[in-house]
Amino acid sequence: MLTILFDGIAYGMLLFVLACGLAVTLGLMNFVNLAHGAFAMAGGYVTVVLVNNLGVPFFASLPLAFIVSALIGFVFERSLYVHVYRKPHLDQVLFTIGLVFMAVAAVDYVMGSSQVYVRLPDYLQGRFEVFGVGVGRYRLLIIVICGLLTLALQLILSRTRFGARLRAAVDDERVARGLGINVNRVFALTFAVGSGLAGLGGALGIEMLGLDPAFPLKFMIYFLIVVTVGGTSSITGPFIASLLLGIGDVAGKYYVPKLGAFVIYTIMIVVLIWRPHGLFARTAAR
Amino acid sequence: MPLALETVSLQRRFGGIVATNDVSLKVEKGARHALIGPNGAGKTTIINLLTGVLRPTSGRVLLEGEDITAVKAHRRVELGLARTFQINQLFADLTPLETIGLAVSERLGFGNDWWRLVGSKGEVIDEVVHILDQFGLADVMDARTAVLPYGKQRLLEIALAIACKPRVLLLDEPAAGVPEHERHDILAAVAALPKDVTVLLIEHDMDLVFSFADRISVLVNGALFVEGKPAEVARDPRVKAVYLGEAADA
Amino acid sequence: MSAHSTKTVSHHLATRARWHPLEILFWLGAFSTIWLLPGKHLILTEIVILGLFALSLDLILGYAGIISLGHAAFFGFGAYVAGLLGKYEIIGEPFLALIVSGLAASALGFVSSFLVLRGSDLTRLMVTLGVALVLRELANRYSDITGGADGLQGIVINPLFGQFRFDMFGHTSFYYSLGVLFVLFLLARRIVNSPFGLSLRAVKGNPLRASAIGISVNRRLVAVYTLAAGYAGIAGALLTQTQAFASLAYFDFDRSADLLLVLIIGGTGYLYGGLIGAVIFKVMQDYLSTLTPQYWPFWIGLLLVVIVLVGRERMTNWTAPIRSFIDRLDWRMRAARE
Numbered sequence: 001m002l003t004i005l006f007d008g009i010a011y012g013m014l015l016f017v018l019a020c021g022l023a024v025t026l027g028l029m030n031f032v033n034l035a036h037g038a039f040a041m042a043g044g045y046v047t048v049v050l051v052n053n054l055g056v057p058f059f060a061s062l063p064l065a066f067i068v069s070a071l072i073g074f075v076f077e078r079s080l081y082v083h084v085y086r087k088p089h090l091d092q093v094l095f096t097i098g099l100v101f102m103a104v105a106a107v108d109y110v111m112g113s114s115q116v117y118v119r120l121p122d123y124l125q126g127r128f129e130v131f132g133v134g135v136g137r138y139r140l141l142i143i144v145i146c147g148l149l150t151l152a153l154q155l156i157l158s159r160t161r162f163g164a165r166l167r168a169a170v171d172d173e174r175v176a177r178g179l180g181i182n183v184n185r186v187f188a189l190t191f192a193v194g195s196g197l198a199g200l201g202g203a204l205g206i207e208m209l210g211l212d213p214a215f216p217l218k219f220m221i222y223f224l225i226v227v228t229v230g231g232t233s234s235i236t237g238p239f240i241a242s243l244l245l246g247i248g249d250v251a252g253k254y255y256v257p258k259l260g261a262f263v264i265y266t267i268m269i270v271v272l273i274w275r276p277h278g279l280f281a282r283t284a285a286r
Numbered sequence: 287m288p289l290a291l292e293t294v295s296l297q298r299r300f301g302g303i304v305a306t307n308d309v310s311l312k313v314e315k316g317a318r319h320a321l322i323g324p325n326g327a328g329k330t331t332i333i334n335l336l337t338g339v340l341r342p343t344s345g346r347v348l349l350e351g352e353d354i355t356a357v358k359a360h361r362r363v364e365l366g367l368a369r370t371f372q373i374n375q376l377f378a379d380l381t382p383l384e385t386i387g388l389a390v391s392e393r394l395g396f397g398n399d400w401w402r403l404v405g406s407k408g409e410v411i412d413e414v415v416h417i418l419d420q421f422g423l424a425d426v427m428d429a430r431t432a433v434l435p436y437g438k439q440r441l442l443e444i445a446l447a448i449a450c451k452p453r454v455l456l457l458d459e460p461a462a463g464v465p466e467h468e469r470h471d472i473l474a475a476v477a478a479l480p481k482d483v484t485v486l487l488i489e490h491d492m493d494l495v496f497s498f499a500d501r502i503s504v505l506v507n508g509a510l511f512v513e514g515k516p517a518e519v520a521r522d523p524r525v526k527a528v529y530l531g532e533a534a535d536a
Numbered sequence: 537m538s539a540h541s542t543k544t545v546s547h548h549l550a551t552r553a554r555w556h557p558l559e560i561l562f563w564l565g566a567f568s569t570i571w572l573l574p575g576k577h578l579i580l581t582e583i584v585i586l587g588l589f590a591l592s593l594d595l596i597l598g599y600a601g602i603i604s605l606g607h608a609a610f611f612g613f614g615a616y617v618a619g620l621l622g623k624y625e626i627i628g629e630p631f632l633a634l635i636v637s638g639l640a641a642s643a644l645g646f647v648s649s650f651l652v653l654r655g656s657d658l659t660r661l662m663v664t665l666g667v668a669l670v671l672r673e674l675a676n677r678y679s680d681i682t683g684g685a686d687g688l689q690g691i692v693i694n695p696l697f698g699q700f701r702f703d704m705f706g707h708t709s710f711y712y713s714l715g716v717l718f719v720l721f722l723l724a725r726r727i728v729n730s731p732f733g734l735s736l737r738a739v740k741g742n743p744l745r746a747s748a749i750g751i752s753v754n755r756r757l758v759a760v761y762t763l764a765a766g767y768a769g770i771a772g773a774l775l776t777q778t779q780a781f782a783s784l785a786y787f788d789f790d791r792s793a794d795l796l797l798v799l800i801i802g803g804t805g806y807l808y809g810g811l812i813g814a815v816i817f818k819v820m821q822d823y824l825s826t827l828t829p830q831y832w833p834f835w836i837g838l839l840l841v842v843i844v845l846v847g848r849e850r851m852t853n854w855t856a857p858i859r860s861f862i863d864r865l866d867w868r869m870r871a872a873r874e
Binding site (some may be wrong): 022026028032047050075083089090091092093094095097098099100101102103104106108109217220221225227230251258259261262265268269273276 | 597603605623628654655656657658661662666667669670673677715789793795796800830831832833834836837838839840841843844847848862
């Protein structure tokens with residue numbers, strides 16, 4: 001059972017790294033970016049190409065996945081997304097759906113529609129025993145990397161000036177602007193980093209989640225659940241939501257295989273009935 | 287005589303901020319009661335608490351003796367409580383005819399009718415036209431609300447609350463933002479309100495307040511500061527201090 | 537005393553509800569295809585079904601302002617109910633099965649409406665998406681009943697009303713679907729021009745104010761969501777009955793996304809948008825899929841992005857000269873001007 005817990009935590013942390021960019025984007029600009037998964041997919045395919053085709057070592061490909069996704073995110077944000085910020089939610093939804101469709105079709109065209117795999121280095125394969133608990137090496141790596149990332153994010157948010165500006169802008173954009181904070185720049189940078197993290201998550205997740213052109217569509221609901229259940233006012237909310245979802249999904253598929261996938265949806269429905277604005281909504285009940 | 291409207295130790299917190307602080311307001315039946323206070327005192331919050339848009343952190347709201355603290359906002363309208371908004375809250379794409387028609391239909395119980403066509407019930411039309419005439423909106427009744435001049439929109443805002451035939455009416459700064467030449471219509475409409483309707487008025491315009499109100503409550507920092515007849519309140523040095531900023535501890 | 541008599545005001549309000557000459561033209565044109573395009577009945581049936589599906593989305597999106605990413609849930613549900621009713625011979629006559637499927641979809645809509653009402657726009661997107669995914673999973677899991685990934689096959693559709701066999705040229709299918717669409721359209725038209733419909737427009741425009749004049753916003757939204765779910769379910773059932781097949785793809789997100797596009801192309805909030813959009817979309821799809829069969833989603837995506845960037849309002853500005861021409865044609869307005 002502890003193995004399940006361990007696997008669930010790994011899955012959850014991976015989800016967190018994938019989804020935290022979306023959470024911050026939503027909290028910051030109230031922008032629903034359904035195309036977030038496309039950046040994750042980009043990172044994943046970058047790694048696949050680097051490792052499988054160009055022989056780059058797996059570890060070296062990870063930062064590159066981050067950078068490429070961050071760059072793509074930055075370019076798209078400055079050129080396309082800016083025009084859509086002030087539009088009603090319906091338009092944002094239509095716009096990002098359009099982007100996802102284009103991304104999926106484009107990747108399908110270039111890389112083919114079958115699932116791709118990446119050759120993990122030998123020392124990352126297999127598992128070892130720790131006090132009788134089976135610990136997958138790769139999953140351990142994921143937990144370590146994602147854990148460090150989460151810590152880094154938390155430190156940046158709470159200790160750096162950029163973090164303070166970001167938190168201010170999330171709290172109240174107009175006041176932040178009034179204080180002289182360059183919200184546009186904060187957002188461009190945040191969007192880029194969020195996309196980069198998604199790309200990194202996509203790369204790390206090839207082994208655990210699989211990768212094919214339909215990835216953004218398949219996992220859109222998971223990211224949305226993390227963000228809705230976890231709320232957008234902090235990092236801890238989505239973090240806990242991701243863990244909940246990860247453990248729930250893995251445990252569900254193991255213990256109740258026939259209904260495994262429903263565990264996530266059930267959790268989502270139950271949470272939304274109980275707390276419509278997410279588990280950690282800042283606004284008190286009306 | 288039961289009070290038309292009453293709050294009992296009403297409190298509302300937003301995180302660490304106490305927007306409404308232990309307010310026990312009493313509004314007599316048929317009164318013309320004004321609620322005044324400096325900006326940010328929490329006057330609109332009180333209106334929101336009274337109408338059910340906000341839930342109080344503690345305390346109760348009583349309408350004609352009945353506890354309505356847990357009653358939903360739209361139900362309070364049925365019970366006879368209506369309000370206007372400080373910033374016009376109208377239906378931009380509907381015409382005044384449709385807007386008032388909606389309120390009247392709703393009140394008469396036809397709001398849920400999905401089979402009849404709008405405009406087929408004579409009694410509703412009669413009442414709607416009467417209200418529009420009363421407020422001088424008959425000549426624009428077919429125009430989209432969004433294209434109406436601000437003064438007309440403000441009149442529509444008040445007419446809409448009146449169309450609900452409330453027994454208690456809450457007016458949130460009815461003259462706010464209205465240009466000089468259109469103010470007269472607003473003031474006349476407020477003065478012409480039926481005598482049996484209890485009115486709680488929030489206003490900054492002191493001329494309107496003193497010509498209209500028979501009782502004034504002053505709200506400062508979410509708490510009731512001074513209450514009494516207009517003449518008393520006008521003479522009270524503490525009120526002058528609050529408004530002119532010459533507070534004792536400044 | 538007022539210069540406006542009750543009668544003239546009544547007359548004026550009812551103007552909206554009276555049939556515009558173009559509407560009559562539209563339906564005459566639609567029905568005339570029975571005789572004018574006998575070879576195209578198969579694709580016309582698909583257009584009609586898509587139009588009905590889009591009409592159901594217009595009810596919640598255009599009239600109540602609810603953005604749904606999972607409207608296909610009701611379409612698929614209705615489709616599978618109709619399929620199962622037919623396959624396991626629970627209800628033999630198709631029209632009866634159609635009604636039952638519609639009611640079943642309405643029930644599902646009713647139940648899920650409470651989730652949809654809570655929370656923000658984002659929660660709504662998620663919940664609607666989630667319901668569609670859950671249904672797809674359910675249909676997938678219980679594959680011994682539903683056929684799973686292969687779809688529901690071997691459905692035998694009995695003759696309509698016991699008389700009219702479903703032929704392979706789609707004639708019966710077309711008359712059937714067009715008839716159903718017309719009746720449901722009439723009903724929807726009646727509803728949106730009623731006090732209930734007016735209150736929906738108010739709720740969409742300003743829910744705060746609507747509630748402040750005594751309208752129970754939630755109850756209205758539940759009602760229209762239930763109705764729209766029923767319409768979507770009937771559209772799905774029609775597809776199953778006219779094709780004797782139902783597939784998991786009916787629940788796909790792609791279906792819900794395509795539907796949004798159909799409605800955006802045609803325009804929301806005037807009931808005809810879904811129908812016009814369906815015609816344009818299907819014609820486009822037919823044309824583009826011969827050019828690029830596999831990558832057609834790319835063009836859909838591009839179209840969506842372009843429409844949003846250009847701005848939906850600007851699109852309606854381009855049609856302004858057409859609309860003023862239409863207004864001049866309007867014999868109802870002519871009477872009012874005299």
